[in-house]
Amino acid sequence: SNTGGGTSPIIANNVLFYAGGGNIRALSPTTGTQLWTSTSTTSNIGSIHWESPIVDNGVLYITDENSHVTAYAPR
Numbered sequence: 748s749n750t751g752g753g754t755s756p757i758i759a760n761n762v763l764f765y766a767g768g769g770n771i772r773a774l775s776p777t778t779g780t781q782l783w784t785s786t787s788t789t790s791n792i793g794s795i796h797w798e799s800p801i802v803d804n805g806v807l808y809i810t811d812e813n814s815h816v817t818a819y820a821p822r
Contacts, residue, residue, distance in 0.1 A: 752768075753768070754797075754799070755797075755799035757801065757802065759802035759807075762774070766795045766798065770784050770791055770792065771800060771809055772784045785817075793812055794811055794813070795811060795812065798810045798812070805821065807819040807820075
């Protein structure tokens with residue numbers, strides 16, 4: 748388990764993604780180990796209410812309450 752809260756978790760490519768606290772987090776779905784989190788250097792997201800992350804074509808997308816779309820792609 749992981750004590751960090753968030754909304755609408757999804758699993759894509761064997762990684763669990765969820766949004767909360769202005770960040771996106773990636774966890775191992777089997778251990779709960781955090782694999783990645785967005786930071787100020789990768790662009791934090793705005794407030795989240797009903798928004799859910801999605802993954803398409805290897806890119807993670809999330810919208811926020813300010814109508815912004817943020818995309819994260821592997822390097």
